[in-house]
Amino acid sequence: MFFYYVDLAWRSIKKTPVLSLLMVLAISIGIGITITTLNVYKMMSFNPAGERSDELNAVQLWSQGPDSWDELNSLVxxxxxxxxxxxxxxxxQAAMFxxxxxxxxxxxxxxxxLESIRVTDSDFFKLFDVxxxxxxVWDKSVDTEPAYQVVINDKLNQKLFAGQNSVGKVIYLNRKPYQVVGVIKAWDPKPKYYxxxxxxxxxxxxxxVPxxxxxxxxxxxxxNTSGWKFETMNSYSDRLNSEKVWLLYWVELPNKDAVTSYRSWLxxxxxxxxxxxxxxxxxSAADSVKVSDVATWLEYNHVVPEDNKILVGLSALFLSVCLVNILGLILTKFLKRAPEVGVRRAIGASRAQIFAQYMVEVGMIGLLGGLLGLAWAYASLYGLSAQFEVSKGLTHLSASMWIITPSIAVGTALLAGLYPAxxxxxTKPSVYLKSQ
Amino acid sequence: MLHIKPILSSLLRSKSGPVLLLIQIILSVAIVANASFIIQERLALMQRVSGVEESEVLTFSLFNFDPLIDKTAQNKIDQQILRGLPNVIDATSTNMLPLSGGGWSSTFNLGPDPDSAKSTPQFAMYLGTDHTLETLGLKLIEGRNFYPHELKDNLDSPSRLAIISSALAKAIWPDESPLGKVLYEGKDAQITVIGVVEKLQGAWIDSSSLENSVIQNVDYGSSSYMVRAKPEFHAELKDAIKKALLAENPNRVLDGFKSIEALKDSSYRDHKLMITVLIMMVVLLLLITSLGLTGMVMFNIQRRTKQIGTRRALGAKKRDIVSYFLVENYLICLAGGVLGGLLAIQLGQQLMKIYSLPMLDLSYPLFTVAGLFIVTTLAVYLPARKAANISPATATRSV
Structure with a gap:
């Protein structure tokens, strides 16, 4: 029966091409806008730590004096x-900058x-599953007894050593020799949560480097290096002994108890x-410490810009305008077909069957609109990333969108079709039978 | 005569169509008003004047990694080389670049005792030379520039000079001339104001203290440089700079050649992106609304063919038929506009509360409604004119 309805729906769509096209366009534009903003939002609000989000915790301390900063700094x-x-x-645990x-x-x-470099402890790689x-990684003893050792990534290894196993080789940083002890695979978490x-x-x-x-x-x-009071900074040791904050500190705490005891230690x-x-x-001392898991940390650092949230909100409203719009169009179209329904009812179709038939038709329009909308979203993401050099990771259409988009589209269409169907x-058969 | 009463009663008899249209218009007004308000606000941000000759100033970073280098002396030689290059108007060292999104920001005290003295508002702390004004193209409106012999090599010096932006001068000393005034850093350092420039923005475009800047007479070398030249020479200048400075000393990396205009563009990129997306939304929304409206009017006309024919037969002019549809549309638009305007204000207030956006200006909903009237007039007029052409004979034949 379903396929019969699909067939009927297709015929009906073909019978009023302009109206059907309008409906498909309306849905597709609404979906296109919504998916574009939703995709960027999803990418930005992604938590790269996954299951380990609760175990990884960033430490923040209220080290500032009175009447200075009024919020916790992300750095220590x-x-x-x-x-x-x-x-x-x-x-x-690892300190880093x-x-x-x-x-x-x-x-x-x-x-x-000139290369950007992360200075950190050996635990960094296990902490963030690199x-x-x-x-x-360099031996744990290097964290206390400094040694000129270095870990590089695959891409740099390709460039410097043609992708060979370069462990034991030497690179020079500011003309000092560093021995390569490890090469990491491609690893580029977005957002860069650490x-x-x-x-x-x-x-x-x-x-x-260590x-x-x-x-x-x-x-x-x-x-960033931030200070809340004036301190003379004539040498590097002034920096090390100062109250200026410039380091990130991460700890791994396997469970709630560990978090509690670590917090009380802090x-x-x-x-x-x-x-x-x-x-x-x-x-108070207890209020001066904050231990945040990855999700809280990303929220605290405003990783998703407010603009983005506004856009998602507005595009949801936009989609609702499209919904009302197609609701009107569907109503128009269905009422036009009332005589036909009258005949079908007269020869025995039940209300449920008529209802189902029209819902199938609406669903099909939604599906078509969804597919077209996906194309719009793809095109607009591509266009935006080309024009605004937005990070590729943000404008890549995420795989889940291939399922989310058609579901939203069909869902919207079905919602809009409920009332008209x-x-x-x-429809009372008698009215239309009489007038013919 | 507009014959509002019969139109109204016919609207009330078949409610679903008009109600849908009404909802659509309400939502559209709310969205369009807020979106265009945000667009306007961002455009205004982007049009602020930086005070700098943005397109003429080419910047780059220089990283010395020779441990034996005398950075202070090298910095002076490097600047001489830069100024000697062909087509260069002027050049200087700097610690930070305007509008780049990164740099130094600080406050000074207005008195010598750090514990009791009031502090200045936050400002961007430029360290520059006697060439900074000319290189950036800043307009000195009071006082004087630094003299070459006044330049310090680093921030250790306890008595320094400053040229400040007029915005900062007004914020600290609203009624007095800032010239000769002394600012204090910690216990020991004193900074005397010797000049005021009309405008100089800092590095962070979203900061509330963007207009507050201080340039001190510290030749802070070996990190960033700014070179002023006509934009058409920038490409060749980039190669010339690399060649000349690497010939001077090969143990360094020159990188990040960008004009301040380019730095500004990337700083404002997020705002531009927001504007683009919002404009896209507004245009598409109006398109969808008017297409939907056209579709519905077309349908109404088909349904009312007989009614129109009868009216024509009874003596209604073509004009009357068109005006019937237009008035019907305006009634819905008016109701939608009022309700939509209220919703827009509500939405604006929510946005203001949650995202600290400024208060929605009331003119935006009004303009939106006006725009909607124009767009919908077109959307209704075209099919309505077609309806007016229905001949009474064909329309009433089947009765």
Whole structure:
């Protein structure tokens, strides 16, 4: 019976091509706009940590004095990071920041390039599930006893060593030799959740060096450094001893209990620091610490811009206009066919059957509109990314949209068709039989 | 005569069509009014004047990695080289680039005691040279430029000079001349204001203190440089700069050649994107609404063929028929406009509350309704004229 209705629907669509085209266009434009904004929203609000979202926690501390910043900074001071590193409570932990250095190889013809680099601890790779292609991360002992070792990514390995296993080879950063100990596979989480503070959708760094080298090599900071009071900064050690915040700190806490005990350890830590004359704000020690899982962290750092939420809201309204619009058109079309319905009813079709027949027709229009809408969304995402250099990761039509789009389209069409189909199935046969 | 009463009663008899149209118009007004308001607001943001000769200033970053280099001396030599290149109007070192989205921002105190003194509003902290004004094309409206002998090599110097933007000057000293006034940094450093430029924006376009800037006489070298030249020379200049500076010392990386215009473009990209998407929405929405309306009027005409024929036979002019449909449309538009305007204000208030958008200006719903009247007039007029051409004879034949 279903296929018979499909056949009938197709005939009916062909019978009024202009009206059908209008309906398909209306649905497709509404769907196109909605899917475009929804897709960007989905990509931006994606949580790359997946199942590990609860286990990975970023640490924030209210280290500022009274009457200064009125919210928690996403970054912590070097002093605090070093003190946190001494605690063995978390399963894994890593301090980190971004720097940049000139990269050279043993090949003298290789023109030096400026590379963005992540300075971090060995746990970083396990924390964020970074897959290795060759070798492994530097030994854990390097986190306390600095060594000139480096992890590079596959892409850079292709460029420098033609994709060979480069473990043991040497690269030069600011003319210092670093030994390659590991090569990671392609890994580029979007949003860049481990450090959303300078461009949440920037590419991942290609080079990783041990954090313990920081005081020795005095790496430049290629990220934000914020201070809440004036401090003289004449040397790198001034920076290390200052109250300026510039580091991210991540811990892995396998369950709720671990989070609770870590939080209470942090409160104790802040209380100790208060006794030493730091953390001078009135806030209690317990209120001065924040441990956020990945989802909370992304929310806190406003990874999804407000503009995007506004657009999703407006496009949902837009879709509802399209819904009302096609509702009107469908009603128009169905009422026109009332005489035909009268005949069908007279020769025995039940109301339910008439209703089903028209819902199938509406569903088909919705499906056509959905497919066309998907094409619109694809085209507009392509156009926007070409014109605005938006990160590819954001404008790529996500796979789930292939299912979501037709469902929204058919759903919208069916919703719009309910009333007209109901009106038309209540047609009294007698009226139309008489007038013929 | 507009014959509103019969039209109204016929509208009330077959409610579903008009009601749908009404809902559509209400929603359209709400969306279009808010969207065009946001568009207008973003356009206004983009039209703010930066005070800088955006298209003429070419910027780049320079990264020295030679451990033996004397950065201070090298910086001076590099600037000499830059200024000597053909077609270069002027060049300077800088610590940050206007409108680039990254840089230094700070506050100073108005008195020597850091604990009790009031602090200035937040400002962008430029470190520059006696060439900064000329390179950026800034307009000095009070005081003087730095002299070459006044330049400091770093921020350690406890007595420094500053040229500030007039917006900042007005914010700190609304009624007095800022010249000769002293600002304090911490306990030790004093900064004397010697000049005021008409306009200089900072680095962050969404910051509320975008217009507040301070340039200090610190030749902060070896990170970023700005070179002013006519835009047509930028391409060749880029190669010339690379060649000249690498010949001077090969142990460095030159990167990120961009005009300030390009930096500004990428800073405003998100706003532009928002504007584009919203304009797309408004245009498509009007298109859909008018197409839907045309479709419905066409259907109504078919349904009312007999009625129109009868009216014509009884002496109604073609004009009367057209005006019937138009008045019907205007009635719906008017009702939809009023309700839609109210919804638009509601929606605007929600957006204001949740997303800190400014308050919706009431003229937007009004303009939207006016626009809707025009668009729907077209959408109704075309099919209505066709209806008016129905000859009474054909229309009444089947009765």
């Amino acid at each position: 001071t070097y002093q605090d990071a070093m003190n946190l590193r001494n605690n063995t409570l978390p399963k894994r 971004r720097t940049g250095m000139a990269l050279q190889t043993e090949d003298v013809n290789f023109a030096p390039i 897959p290795f292609l060759y070798g492994n 450090d959303p503070t300078n461009g949440a959708f920037n590419d991942t760094e290609q080079i990783f 954090f313990s080298l920081t005081p020795i090599e005095e790496f430049d900071v290629w990220g 409160s104790n830590y802040v209380a100790e620091q208060k006794a030493l004359g730091r953390f001078t704000d009135k806030k 109901w009106v038309v199935c209540r």
